[in-house]
Amino acid sequence: MLAKPSWKNPTIGQIAAEAKVSTATADRVLNGRPGVREATRKKVEAALFRLGKPEAVGELSPEKRRIAFICEAGSGFLTLVEKEARALIAARPDISFTLDSVPNVQVDADRFSLTITRRARECEAIILVSRDHLKVNRAVREAVDNGVHVICLSTDLPNSRRSAYIGIDQISTGATAGWFMGRLLPQQSGNILLVYSSTYRTQEEREVGFRRVLREQFPWLNVVERVNINDESDGAYQSVKKFLASNPPMVGIYNMAGGNRGVARALKEYQLQENVIFIGHELSEESRLLLESGEMDIVLGHDIRTEIQHCLELVNRMRRGEAVASVKTPLHVFNRYSYFP
Template sequence: MADKIDATDIFDERGNWRSPTITEIARASGCSTATVDRVLNERPGVREVTRKRVLDAFSSLTIESSTDAASCLKIAFLSDSGAAFNQSLKEGVNAYQAAYPNLELSFHSVLTTEVKPVQFAQQIERISQDIDGLVLVAREDLTINRAVRAVTARGVPVVCVTTDLPNSRRVAYIGNDQTGAGSTAACLMGTSISSSNNRVLLVISAPYRCQEERELGFRRVLRSEYPSLTVEERVSSNDDFEYSYRNVRNYIRDHGPPGGIYNVAGGNTGIAEAIRDEGLSGEVTFIGHELNSNSRILLETGGMDFVIGHDLDREISFSIECLRASLKKQDLPNIPSMPVRIFTKYNCF
């Protein structure tokens, strides 16, 4: 037995990891300890289906031991987004790290305005060299999809949070039904916008799937339930204060004030200040996404009317659980639908 697998073998001299015992493998596989002993020592007299069951149990327990042991499971978060969302995600990751110190979590981010897909793809591949799993927030791009496929092919699972990359072979998507979120925004807009001004300005940033799905849901509900409202134009915020402020003010000066503004992206603060500086406070219904320190203040002070949010902490937790399951070669946990949350100045605490 010693020349194969010793149940008392210590793989780390400091005692952080050891191989599973025969009893543990027998319990996990549903076989007797004698059968496990035969399989591990490659002795005859065991059916192939039984041999496979024992080896699968051994593999699963080995992964579990090596990834659940202190400071063994290394997970990186990489986010391509605006400053406010990146900060919220970073705070959530830090809070999870504090609650589970046995994990080794790292956080990396790039601002929307600074992302170059080729360089971002290279960053994905570079970070993945020294981790067990990756949690990703990224725009839809062929180069980025290709990088994720290369990473997963090397055995590093990837989970997408908030915005999806369904063509990248990622393990799972954790987040809202973004089409439903956009539909919710349309319902709020349709019941809040002034009847004397039925024009809606749509604000976008970069080719994130979540933004495209939000716009799809928004337009669909406007067409079917509020046909008098029209989305007149799209302007870009680039998830940036100055960019969104300048573009919204330019739009208002060139076309006049809209009755409502729906921002599927970042840059809420810039939009709110553009509305204020144009003297339109209280006259334009402003709906955006992501409850954070900035949007909370805007709600409280009347700079925004509604914020469509989600439970980012819960999404972080589920993303890590999905990576654990993937590394253990287990079925993914049952991921519940993340509810779309509506925040006003009365419930944004």
């Protein structure tokens, strides 16, 4: 409940105009009376901050901003996100962070959506990495309705009413992978293996772009199968090995998920590493070594640190009541001769 101060400056009218609500609604919020939605209450409190009277707000008087990172992904990508998030946390003592990360092989949709709901009660913004799931979408919608900013990082949830998406254009990324695949291979028929994991919007959009380019520009290449893995190297190894044991050799593999080391291991066991173009994602120490050894041909990446910084900038803008839009970040392409930062 808000403290009940004397309203000399700013006036209730000024606060109502800044928050874009009626004076009656502003009065109810300022005097702690019921009948106001949580999202509206937070709009009025934010307006009060912008007008320069933070001492009047009991719950939000100067304290650290609270931002929650909530991530579920393969362990390789989680390691990248956690590394950059922890570096950011150390550099920003003015912000109170929490970090919940769950390998996707351990994810339970009920528990994960409850984590979103619980953190939404504690923070003003959530930076979220998650597959596209009905229960997750519902938890995000509830958080946004209650005035919490939710920014999707790297993989989008467009049906959740999230505040914004930060990351590369995934359809364009998949199209880029398709273009490299077609250009690196001879102009003759051949089979391409697609490797994917869970229902991440990221991977679905990559596949759309990849297939589109092959169909339009390289029709002699045929996508013969999609192998489902769990974003982990061991799972990728077992899945690709099983495919290779019962199918004719392919000319290319596009791994839209994690587990690049496992894919490379399976190719090496079948002595196909010299004959198969292997394209995957995320520049890590592991994928860098695979590029340098020639076991991978192309890695498509992005700057996670910059993307997280974009997230914080959007939180600051939304806190000031400004309109925000999603930010598409540049795609980075690496081969064995690239400079690795």
